[in-house]
Amino acid sequence: xxxxxxxxxxxxxxxxxxxxxxxxxxxxxxxxxxxxxxxxxxxxxxxxxxxxxxxxxxxxxxxxxxxxxxxxxxxxxxxxxxxxxxxxxxxxxxxxxxxxxxxxxxxxxxxxxxxxxxxxxxxxxxxxxxxxxxxxxxxxxxxxxxxxxxxxxxxxxxxxxxxxxxxxxxxxxxxxxxxxxxxxxxxxxxxxxxxxxxxxxxxxxxxxxxxxxxxxxxxxxxxxxxxxxxxxxxxxxxxxxxxxxxxxxxxxxxxxxxxxxxxxxxxxxxxxxxxxxxxxxxxxxxxxxxxxxxxxxxxxxxxxxxxxxxxxxxxxxxxxxxxxxxxxxxxxxxxxxxxxxxxxxxxxxxxxxxxxxxxxxxxxxxxxxxxxxxxxxxxxxxxxxxxxxxxxxxxxxxxxxxxxxxxxxxxxxxxxxxxxxxxxxxxxxxxxxxxxxxxxxxxxxxxxxxxxxxxxxxxxxxxxxxxxxxxxxx
Amino acid sequence: xxxxxxxxxxxxxxxxxxxxxxxxxxxxxxxxxxxxxxxxxxxxxxxxxxxxxxxxxxxxxxxxxxxxxxxxxxxxxxxxxxxxxxxxxxxxxxxxxxxxxxxxxxxxxxxxxxxxxxxxxxxxxxxxxxxxxxxxxxxxxxxxxxxxxxxxxxxxxxxxxxxxxxxxxxxxxxxxxxxxxxxxxxxxxxxxxxxxxxxxxxxxxxxxxxxxxxxxxxxxxxxxxxxxxxxxxxxxxxxxxxxxxxxxxxxxxxxxxxxxxxxxxxxxxxxxxxxxxxxxxxxxxxxxxxxxxxxxxxxxxxxxxxxxxxxxxxxxxxxxxxxxxxxx
Numbered sequence: 093x094x095x096x097x098x099x100x101x102x103x104x105x106x107x108x109x110x111x112x113x114x115x116x117x118x119x120x121x122x123x124x125x126x127x128x129x130x131x132x133x134x135x136x137x138x139x140x141x142x143x144x145x146x147x148x149x150x151x152x153x154x155x156x157x158x159x160x161x162x163x164x165x166x167x168x169x170x171x172x173x174x175x176x177x178x179x180x181x182x183x184x185x186x187x188x189x190x191x192x193x194x195x196x197x198x199x200x201x202x203x204x205x206x207x208x209x210x211x212x213x214x215x216x217x218x219x220x221x222x223x224x225x226x227x228x229x230x231x232x233x234x235x236x237x238x239x240x241x242x243x244x245x246x247x248x249x250x251x252x253x254x255x256x257x258x259x260x261x262x263x264x265x266x267x268x269x270x271x272x273x274x275x276x277x278x279x280x281x282x283x284x285x286x287x288x289x290x291x292x293x294x295x296x297x298x299x300x301x302x303x304x305x306x307x308x309x310x311x312x313x314x315x316x317x318x319x320x321x322x323x324x325x326x327x328x329x330x331x332x333x334x335x336x337x338x339x340x341x342x343x344x345x346x347x348x349x350x351x352x353x354x355x356x357x358x359x360x361x362x363x364x365x366x367x368x369x370x371x372x373x374x375x376x377x378x379x380x381x382x383x384x385x386x387x388x389x390x391x392x393x394x395x396x397x398x399x400x401x402x403x404x405x406x407x408x409x410x411x412x413x414x415x416x417x418x419x420x421x422x423x424x425x426x427x428x429x430x431x432x433x434x435x436x437x438x439x440x441x442x443x444x445x446x447x448x449x450x451x452x453x454x455x456x457x458x459x460x461x462x463x464x465x466x467x468x469x470x471x472x473x474x475x476x477x478x479x480x481x482x483x484x485x486x487x488x489x490x491x492x493x494x495x496x497x498x499x500x501x502x503x504x505x506x507x508x509x510x511x512x513x514x515x516x517x518x519x520x521x522x523x524x525x526x527x528x529x530x531x532x533x534x535x536x537x538x539x540x541x542x543x544x545x546x547x548x549x550x551x552x553x554x555x556x557x558x559x560x561x562x563x564x565x566x
Numbered sequence: 567x568x569x570x571x572x573x574x575x576x577x578x579x580x581x582x583x584x585x586x587x588x589x590x591x592x593x594x595x596x597x598x599x600x601x602x603x604x605x606x607x608x609x610x611x612x613x614x615x616x617x618x619x620x621x622x623x624x625x626x627x628x629x630x631x632x633x634x635x636x637x638x639x640x641x642x643x644x645x646x647x648x649x650x651x652x653x654x655x656x657x658x659x660x661x662x663x664x665x666x667x668x669x670x671x672x673x674x675x676x677x678x679x680x681x682x683x684x685x686x687x688x689x690x691x692x693x694x695x696x697x698x699x700x701x702x703x704x705x706x707x708x709x710x711x712x713x714x715x716x717x718x719x720x721x722x723x724x725x726x727x728x729x730x731x732x733x734x735x736x737x738x739x740x741x742x743x744x745x746x747x748x749x750x751x752x753x754x755x756x757x758x759x760x761x762x763x764x765x766x767x768x769x770x771x772x773x774x775x776x777x778x779x780x781x782x783x784x785x786x787x788x789x790x791x792x793x794x795x796x797x798x799x800x801x802x803x804x805x806x807x808x809x810x811x812x813x814x815x816x817x818x819x820x821x822x823x824x825x826x827x828x829x830x831x832x833x834x835x836x837x838x839x840x841x842x843x844x845x846x847x848x849x850x851x852x853x854x855x856x857x858x859x860x861x862x863x864x865x866x867x868x869x870x871x872x873x874x875x876x877x878x879x880x881x882x883x884x885x886x887x888x889x890x891x892x893x894x
Contacts, residue, residue, distance in 0.1 A: 099742040278589035543595035
């Protein structure tokens with residue numbers, strides 16, 4: 093069920109009301125049951141898949157922890173990782189690789205017919221697979237004790253607020269919360285409510301309205317690619333995907349917080365970044381840190397010289413792109429960002445410390461020039477992310493060389509300003525205060541007034557289609 | 567700046583506001599949500615129809631259809647904007663003759679699904695037409711689109727909710743949304759409320775939304791044939807059960823209307839279909855766009871429709887008289 097639908101609000105209300113009446117172990121069992129119900133609501137056919145991978149990972153972790161034999165431990169790790177990667181690879185990438193293989197062989201003059209299975213993607217598989225991989229790796233490297241309770245482990249994987257589209261939770265962060273008793277805290281409950289309202293605003297008001305312009309630009313309804321169409325499409329999609337995903341993350345975090353769980357922050361005002369490195373410290377933080385810790389560092393990170401550092405950066409970003417979807421456009425998107433990061437590192441290296449962290453300067457003109465520059469670099473990459481094919485993305489970008497003006501373009505720009513400026517102002521506020529939602533540290537009357545304004549905005553200005561969260565397709 | 571993997575609890579300083587009952591604040595926010603929603607519900611029920619030209623026109627049509635009969639056969643002519651723009655009702659009534667009481671019920675953006683259940687709701691609300699005419703182009707006749715939330719409120723009856731969900735194989739999320747729309751005027755009309763506000767915030771917004779409107783793709787003639795046969799048969803049988811005569815009216819369009827398969831399907835389904843004049847007979851200046859007629863085009867269409875409709879109605883009337891059945 094989508095987070096921005098009445099049925100989810102009803103579901104959440106009933107679950108939270110029942111939850112706080114139960115004791116710890118009963119809470120976990122109840123949450124596990126409703127999480128499977130939540131998952132099955134999407135598509136009950138894939139319940140078996142998540143159950144199988146959960147049970148296998150649970151057992152492998154316990155056996156790894158109990159074994160001193162390096163070969164046994166490695167085999168168990170390979171079994172768990174292999175099963176998870178096979179499930180993900182089969183359901184998500186089989187058709188993609190099959191088609192790509194046939195196309196590649198076709199260019200060499202070898203005609204082959206590779207059967208396509210047209211598989212449906214199990215909801216959330218990219219997210220829960222990464223969580224399972226993190227768990228088994230952490231247990232293998234003895235960074236984490238395995239769970240002895242299948243219920244607790246299964247709940248760590250399937251806890252419904254993060255099940256379908258993250259944030260990807262680290263086992264060392266979430267599993268202990270599952271295992272220990274959660275105590276009622278009215279302030280945390282209040283924060284959860286505010287996060288949910290803020291998330292609804294980001295998704296329903298900002299993202300769903302920006303989606304209209306993005307769709308119009310990329311589908312050709314606004315006309316052939318030209319400078320205005322390219323700018324409208326890129327800007328609209330940039331704010332759409334940000335509002336959509338940060339909104340989802342806020343609702344997920346807020347929902348979890350109503351039950352005493354604390355999820356990691358997933359976005360920190362990414363469009364205020366002054367460098368690409370900073371951007372990746374602020375955008376989809378749960379994924380970027382996962383890639384850093386389990387892929388980039390495993391490949392060697394920056395420990396083996398500059399050439400290998402660039403290789404590792406590019407590899408990580410390319411695979412990160414591929415994680416987003418079975419299409420070459422995502423690979424190109426990841427490659428572009430990998431290239432950006434490598435180039436930025438090289439430039440920084442020339443001028444000093446390549447690992448230097450930029451200091452903040454919220455209102456300095458120089459900082460704003462940097463932010464605008466970085467935002468546009470990110471938008472170029474978004475064109476590939478949004479387009480259906482590389483050819484269409486290049487056609488869209490080719491619009492930079494063509495000027496055409498229609499009266500609708502001014503209307504579209506005004507529309508976009510109406511729906512992006514509020515989120516931009518919200519981000520400025522959060523950046524300057526360090527809060528997680530506006531007016532977090534203000535008096536209750538201000539909090540209530542903020543809540544009322546969010547409620548009014550969502551009720552009156554929500555985009556009128558049911559738009560699934562973009563990251564649900566990953 | 568806090569660590570990037572920090573949770574909300576470990577990195578945030580405490581709020582520094584003491585002695586506050588945060589549970590009460592949260593409950594206030596939740597109660598506020600309910601109160602604001604209630605206010606919106608009251609406001610839309612009270613004021614929306616009055617402030618919306620489209621909704622007030624639809625309401626006027628609905629009241630006209632539901633008003634007491636006039637001692638002559640009641641002919642309900644239902645459809646979407648093609649009916650609204652394409653038929654000159656005064657001219658039609660004059661040309662068909664005063665022995666029939668023809669009442670229009672036009673609801674923009676409606677299609678087969680809307681009228682399948684809309685017809686049933688009319689009967690449940692006490693409207694008993696003698697003749698039910700449905701004016702739909704091919705695409706809305708065979709497609710699965712419908713007026714979404716407004717359909718659920720205005721055209722779906724409570725008893726038909728489950729059959730509708732099953733008929734369209736709605737996902738449970740969509741089905742529960744439709745249920746809320748069925749009972750909540752605000753939820754059903756929220757997109758119109760949004761359009762109203764956007765029109766104030768963004769000048770000439772309608773010009774942009776027209777350009778962004780979805781465009782249908784090519785239709786498969788074989789599918790048009792099979793689906794229209796099934797749907798026309800449904801209407802024919804459903805109306806016959808109620809003692810109502812049914813006929814489909816196909817409007818003219820500037821693009822390929824796929825009318826041949828529909829005409830063939832209507833013969834097989836045993837449903838009367840009137841296609842008085844093709845779009846090609848109209849000069850381009852008599853179309854506003856690919857489908858909607860200008861005033862002049864509507865006059866031309868109505869002048870072609872009226873005699874065909876009169877013949878159809880007279881035949882129906884004669885048949886009933888011959889069978890000794892009541893005319894109305």
